[in-house]
Amino acid sequence: MFLDRDQFKPAAEMMLARDKTSIRVTITDQKACELGEAVYAWITADGKPVRIGTCGSSAGKRLLSYPGYINRSLAGHGGTTPKWEALKWLGLLTAHGMLTAVVHQPEPRLTAVGLIRPYLDVERQLIRRHRPLLNRSHR
Template sequence: MFLDRDKFKPAAEMRLGRDKSSIRVTITDQKVCELREAVYAWITAGGQPVRIGACGASAGKRLLSYPGYINRSLAGCSGATPKWEALKWLGLLTAHGMLTAVVHQPEPTLTAAGLVRPYLDVERRLIRQHRPLLNRSHR
């Protein structure tokens, strides 16, 4: 696996919808999905990250937002997900059958401003390290 299994815990699964032209996300671990200020990654069965992100609010809320953005784009509506990216999501799900979302909440670090959870720094480092296919920016 490309990401540390001791830190990143499975939280959700992404699959094709029944019509094979849309996607759906199912929460698999509610407790992990409640984490805030966390880093998440959508990975293949082989552990290859295809998208890495961070969330200040609950991880589950962020993970569950993916189908709406992607399906809207696949339907031809404009929005946050470009058409080319939505088609890549569809292609990955067709090829792999499922993607798994894994989540990690970094430990707080003591700084001059007090305790700070460095989740954005961890996200940035992982994006630079892995260069996932579906990250549009490589922060």
């Protein structure tokens, strides 16, 4: 696995909907989805990250937002997900059957301004290391 299993906990699953032309996300661990200031990754069954991101408040809210953006783009209604990216999501789900979202909330670190949770730094390092297919920017 590309991400540390001891730190990243499975939280949700992404699959094709019955119509095979749209996607759906199901929460599998409510406690993991309640984490904020966290890093998440959508991974294949063999643990390869295809998208790495962060959430400021609720991981579950962020993970559940994916179908709306992707399905809107697939239906030709535009939005924040480009069509090429939505098609790649569809292709990955067709090839793999399912993607799993894993979530990690880093421990706070003492800095000059007080305790800070370094989730943005962790995201940046993971994106740089793994270069996920569906990250548009490689911070």
